[in-house]
Amino acid sequence: MEAWQKPETIILWIIIVGIFLVVLLTVIIFLVRAIFKKIIKAKEKEAKTQLAYQQNLLETTIKTQEIERHRIAADIHDALIGKLTAIKMEQEITQKDQKTIEALHDSIAIARRISHDLSPPLIEFTKLPELIKELLYPWEQHVLITAIYDIRHDTNETDDFKVQITRIIQEIITNIVKHAEATQVTLHLKQTENYMALYISDNGKGYDTGSNSKGLGTKNIETRVQYLKGIYKVKSNIGKGTSNMFLFKN
Structure with missing residues (x-):
């Protein structure tokens, strides 16, 4: 009987092949897991970047809205209300038309309310x-x-x-x-x-x-x-x- 045909030799080869297969399978599993982890990390990084972008866009949009509201409120308060008040005072001095004075008074109150709604005064x-x-x-x-x-x-x-x-x-x-x-x-x-x-x-x-x-x-x-x-x-x-x-x- 040839040496390679001996049961001990056959069993040894089977053990060697088995160990090789186990090592190969372990390496394959390790590589697959590493690839999956890399893909997952890339997806997480992409999701975080997208979330940060959306958050920055959201903050920019809201801050821009508030800046515009404040500008409009200032225009109403400084320009419109000022002019209406001047006209009202002129009407009150001349006492030409009481209905006009009342309408101006109501208009000033409405403009002041709109201005306050747009930008609350002394909010700090x-x-x-x-x-x-x-x-x-x-x-x-x-x-x-x-x-x-x-x-x-x-x-x-x-x-x-x-x-x-x-x-x-x-x-x-x-x-x-x-x-x-x-x-x-x-x-x-x-x-x-x-x-x-x-x-x-x-x-x-x-x-x-x-x-x-x-x-x-x-x-x-x-x-x-x-x-x-x-x-x-x-x-x-x-x-x-x-x-x-x-x-x-x-």
Whole structure:
């Protein structure tokens, strides 16, 4: 019997081939895993780059909007209101037409309100609850508003944060008055050391939240919440009103 035909030799070769196959399979698995990890890392890097781009675009868009709002508000306050006031004073001195004076007075009040809505004055010195109260005041002649302020911690919000929150509330109240046919609105603001929660509900006609069609107002709200890295949930039932819930971490 030849040496290679001996059972011991055959078994040895089988062991060697088996070890070779195991090593080869291990190398193949290692290479495949390495390739997959490389692909996954590349995808994660691409996703992070895309997310950073979208975040920068979002911040740029919102900041540009606020700059333009501030410019328009300044033009209204410095130019339009100034001219209207001058005309009103001239009419008051001559006392020519009382109806014209009253119309000018109303026009100045409307222009001042629009200017304040576009860019709240002295926002850096005003706390968020006070800004909200001032914001809600003009709407109280259209709908009954119950506002609750649960301030458990006096936080120092940035001017940007206060502006975005007032924009969100403006958008919701406008939607309620224009579309919801509501008679009552409840606003609940809660501030703690760790978070700020905002809840706004109405007793209006409600709508189908499952619908894919979103109005510009809803998209603006979602954009601002995303910009502030907050959480936004809305619940609505046909005929039973709508609830908007927001959570922002400090």
